[in-house]
Amino acid sequence: MEVKRATSVEAEPVEGVPGVIVRWLWSAPDGAPTFALRLFEVEPGASTPYHSHAHEHEVYVLSGQGLLQGKSQEHHLASGDTALVLPYDEHQFRNTGSEALRFLCGIPLLKENIGLTAQVSLYPLRKPELAPAIDDAIEIFHQHALEVTPGSMSTLISGDAADVFKALQRAFEKTAKGGEVVMVTTFSNACPVPGKADS
Secondary structure: OOOOOHHHOOOEEOOOOOOEEEEEEEOHHHOOOOEEEEEEEEOOOOEOOOEOOOOOEEEEEEEOEEEEEEOOOEEEEEOOOEEEEOOOOOEEEEEOOOOOEEEEEEEEOOOOOOEEEEEEEEEEOOOOOOHHHHHHHHHHHHHOOOEEEEOOOOEEEEEEHHHHHHHHHHHHHHHHOOOOEEEEEEEEOOOOOOOOOOO
């Protein structure tokens, strides 16, 4: 077990986001194996960027007033409130008060990246049009920040292995909601995306 004061942790400005600082209270360098706990401070009138990502946030508001804004809804925040932001939910925290909005934010620690390329062919069965399902899958691949190279018979996707598998699962599940589907996928950790230089 270990204990430290939050104010003893160095406050870092969030790059490119004026008026927002973060203290990484617990993370991998501290020996935390699974989760990171961060303390954010958002100055009056400032906000975090509007963004989404593959992991969830668990948030607890310590002080101040704010707004959690999403694509289709918003929630007022005050001391004692807690919020859950699910993976891929576009969101932003905005200070609407006259003092700093301070909140704790827990996230899963990112694992070491393992690069992977997958060749994906998607076949919705008994559908007059294949393009809508394929377009939906490509949109999901982009949401996972994968490199996407569409082809006439298949699509290459490349990125971190965890993101590739999550994206493929989401694409299959979305297509399967419309009926039966066949997805054929070939994986490689040695094949770069065409047009990308080896690093």
